[in-house]
Amino acid sequence: MAHWIEACAVDDVDEEDVIRFDHGGRTFAIFHAPDGRFYATDGLCTHEKVHLADGLVMDHVIECPKHNGRFDYRTGAAKGAPVCVNLATYPVKVEAGTVFIGLD
Amino acid sequence: MSSSDKTRRDYSLVGESTRRAIETGLASAEWYHTEVPRKVMKELMQRRDGPAIRDTLLWFALLIGSAAGAIWFWGTWWCVPFFFVYGVIYGSSSDSRWHECGHGTAFRTRWMNDVVYQIASFMLMRNPVQWRWSHARHHTDTIIVGRDAEIAVMRPPDLLKAALMFTGLLDFRYALPGLFRQAFAGLNAEEESYIPEMERHRAVVAARWHVAIYLATVAGALYTWSFLPLMLVGLPRLYGSWHMVLTGLLQHIALADDVVDHRLNTRTVLMNPVSRWIYWNMNYHVEHHMFPMVPYHALPRLHELIRHDLPAPNPSMWHAYREAWPVLLRQLKYEDFYLRRDLPPSARPYREEFHALATPTAAE
Secondary structure (H helix, E strand, C coil): CCEEEEEEEHHHCCCCEEEEEEECCEEEEEEECCCCCEEEEECECCCCCCEHHHCEEECCEEECCCCCCEEECCCCEECECCECCCCCEECEEEECCEEEEEEC | CCHHHCCCCCCCCCCHHHHHHHHHCCCCCCCCCCCCCHHHHHHHHCCCCHHHHHHHHHHHHHHHHHHHHHHHCCCCCCHHHHHHHHHHHHHCHHHHHHHHHHHCCCCCCHHHHHHHHHHHHHHCCCCHHHHHHHHHHHHHCCCCCCCCCCCCCCCCCCHHHHHHHCCCHHHHHHHHHHHHHHHHCCCCHHHHHHCCHHHHHHHHHHHHHHHHHHHHHHHHHHHHCCCHHHHHCCCHHHHCCHHHHHHHHHHCCCCCCCCCCHHHHCCEECCCHHHHHHHCCCCEHHHHHHCCCCCHHHHHHHHHHHHHHCCCCECCHHHHHHHHHHHHHHHCCCCCEEECCCCCCCCCCCCHHHHCCCCCEEEC
16 A cells, blocks of 8 residues: 655646655656646666656656656666666555555 | 776676676765756756657658658769768668657657657667667666666777767677577577566567568568668668767766766766757756756756756867877876866866776766
8 A cells, every 4th residue: 555755836837847866775757647636656768777857847748867768667668779667656546636656 | 096906997787897896876866056046957857748749750751761762863963962961861860760759758648659669779770679778777776887788989999989989880790690680599698687677578579670670671672672671761870870979979978987976987068059959958967867857948947047057068069079189198108097077166066086996097
């Protein structure tokens, strides 16, 4: 069962953007989709260890800032070379203006 | 580390330098970046179709127009100026189109990047799958010996080889047989070191398509008993690549290797507007390596934004070559020697501790 970790305030992430969240020696990426929903994934690209939070969010795609690796951050699906491995995703809930992510 | 302890450079991607780069943390290291506010960087990274569509239409117009002129005047000296233009558009500007579309930053629309990438890859005799991975490695491990598959001039420099690059002969010598080898015998160990297993079959299929088109061109030349088909497909890679070499060599020559700060190993050169169009602003090369996802049309803005933190750009190609030449000559005897460029007072200093492993000798 997931336990919920406070990640950030809703206002910390612009719509169609991403921020980095570090917790317990791990790094995550928190996404604010254009439809207002929030999503969370591992924070590093699966191709090279580059922080996705420095990349560009376009609609529901995050693009790695180094090599153009692209993922659908809703599902973690890799969208072609140079990324071949999907990104891990985590459940998210928003309560009282705060974004929580669920970790095992 | 004393010079006697230093391991001699081994440029293979599966050799001693590779092992050393991985052991010392030079491989896949974290690179220095100039600080840019997130909102500004996000704005700079935004994709647009407009500039690349305009430039691509002009590119095709020049390509088709010069080809038409060359065909019309074939057999007379008047075809020479048309082939001159055609060759540069085919053999040189295809490199920057390949590059920018490979990064996925030229167009906002994905398929447009992919189409231009495939066309430009063919013009350059580059396997589109292999080179996508090779270039990803170049950005991960820029001029890290034993890791970077795209080091143009190795140390000690082979100046004859560098000069021959302008003729396109050397690249042609490796590119075309390489495609045939990939098509019929598969990838070699170095290529497999940077292409993931799941992508390798796609590289072989791409090589087969390229080879098929070249064989069809040769058949066309034999059928018409004319060199003209070869002058239009394939040979421009020889006679038109000089501008690609002229601009591309300046990206990294004579600068440091085995460092993790692009200000030390990469050069920005200001140049004339025609060369900048052919080169798609890749003259802003430090900026490109620091922030590879900034599209070519936004690089001049990025340059203005971070120039306070970078070495002064060379004001011209001539200036850059004049600066690099004596360093290359000295590297013939002292291969550790490199050109260390001064930073402006407003810049954050080089992090010497990151580069202590290489202990090269710098030109001041």
